[in-house]
Amino acid sequence: MDNKNKGQQEMVGFVLIVVLVVVGLMVFLVISARSSDEAPSSIQVENMLDAIMDQTTKCAITYEPDYDNFEDLFKSCHQKKTCSNLDFICPNTGDMVSKSACDCLNESLIEVLDGMLNTEATISAYQIEFREKDEPDGILKVFDGNCTGTISEAQRNVVSGSDSLIIRMKVCVE
Amino acid sequence: MKIMQMAFMIVAVFFFFVLVGLFFIGIKFKDVESSAAQLHRDQAISSLSVIADMPELNYDSSESFTLDEDKLRVMSSNFSGVYDDFWPVASISVHKLWPVASKQIKCPGSPDCNYYELYNNEQNNSKTYSTYVSICRKIKKDGFVYDNCGIGKLVVGVKIRDG
Numbered sequence: 001m002d003n004k005n006k007g008q009q010e011m012v013g014f015v016l017i018v019v020l021v022v023v024g025l026m027v028f029l030v031i032s033a034r035s036s037d038e039a040p041s042s043i044q045v046e047n048m049l050d051a052i053m054d055q056t057t058k059c060a061i062t063y064e065p066d067y068d069n070f071e072d073l074f075k076s077c078h079q080k081k082t083c084s085n086l087d088f089i090c091p092n093t094g095d096m097v098s099k100s101a102c103d104c105l106n107e108s109l110i111e112v113l114d115g116m117l118n119t120e121a122t123i124s125a126y127q128i129e130f131r132e133k134d135e136p137d138g139i140l141k142v143f144d145g146n147c148t149g150t151i152s153e154a155q156r157n158v159v160s161g162s163d164s165l166i167i168r169m170k171v172c173v174e
Numbered sequence: 175m176k177i178m179q180m181a182f183m184i185v186a187v188f189f190f191f192v193l194v195g196l197f198f199i200g201i202k203f204k205d206v207e208s209s210a211a212q213l214h215r216d217q218a219i220s221s222l223s224v225i226a227d228m229p230e231l232n233y234d235s236s237e238s239f240t241l242d243e244d245k246l247r248v249m250s251s252n253f254s255g256v257y258d259d260f261w262p263v264a265s266i267s268v269h270k271l272w273p274v275a276s277k278q279i280k281c282p283g284s285p286d287c288n289y290y291e292l293y294n295n296e297q298n299n300s301k302t303y304s305t306y307v308s309i310c311r312k313i314k315k316d317g318f319v320y321d322n323c324g325i326g327k328l329v330v331g332v333k334i335r336d337g
Contacts, residue, residue: 010183014183014187017187018190021190021191021194025194025197028198042212042215042216043215043216043219043220043305044215044216044219044305044306047219047239047305047306047307048306050239050306050308051239051306051307051308051325051326052325054237054240054308054310054323055272055308055323055324055325056320056321056322056323056324063318064315064316065313065315065316065318065320066318066320067320067322069321069323112272112325115271115272115273115274116271116272116325118274119271119274
């Protein structure tokens with residue numbers, strides 16, 4: 001009886017050790033899976049995002065030639081402003097209306113990023129996400145390409161009025 | 175018999191922990207290798223800021239990686255010969271990425287040019303590093319002066335030491 005008890009105790013001890021190790025492994029796997037959701041930040045993508053933010057656009061909110069750069073255009077889009085120098089005929093009413101900063105931002109971003117995608121052989125895909133801080137729904141999301149390599153990202157925080165905006169760029173490098 | 179059972183048990187537990195340890199080490203080292211390569215690349219790019227932030231090229235001293243196109247024009251003309259002994263690298267060139275051009279046209283010379291060669295000591299054994307920069311210039315229109323910036327790429331060649 002004593003021997004049987006001892007054997008049972010040893011079994012229970014061994015099972016406990018195995019359970020402990022498995023639990024440890026699970027915790028480790030969950031932590032690694034969570035951290036791998038965010039792509040590693042890279043100076044190269046940071047510099048690319050900085051250069052894009054400085055690029056002058058065609059949109060002038062108040063007067064020409066006070067053109068917005070992309071950083072200002074993101075703020076103008078958030079503040080729902082319009083480009084005073086970019087008019088178009090509204091297909092529904094036939095009136096001349098100013099193009100919204102968000103439309104201009106969307107078009108210009110796609111134009112610039114597609115151009116970069118074509119000139120850079122190492123970049124296979126990109127994504128730019130624009131949203132308010134602590135807001136899950138984005139204001140604008142632009143992406144193109146088919147990612148087959150590793151993803152790097154960079155983020156820029158911009159203050160517009162009393163709101164904090166986040167512009168995050170992800171680039172897929174071969 | 176009991177001692178043998180215990181010995182087997184200990185060996186089994188030992189192997190189990192060794193396998194778990196190897197699993198952890200494998201994952202960790204995979205990360206370390208890719209992080210080291212990334213750090214090396216980032217360090218090379220950071221060192222390009224030394225060139226980009228030189229007053230001879232920089233547009234706004236408060237902003238890093240912003241080049242003055244007028245300075246680029248001067249530095250890539252005949253004047254650049256004065257600086258031949260100054261540059262600590264094998265070659266420096268700046269490429270305009272926007273608007274997209276189908277072919278490379280050297281500046282200055284053509285209004286549609288898209289590439290400035292500031293310095294090249296014709297070093298064969300060199301490795302190039304590049305990073306994105308803003309290329310800015312002041313433009314006067316309707317009596318107003320504004321900053322016009324575009325995306326560019328700074329390409330620096332560094333001599334590889336023999337041996």
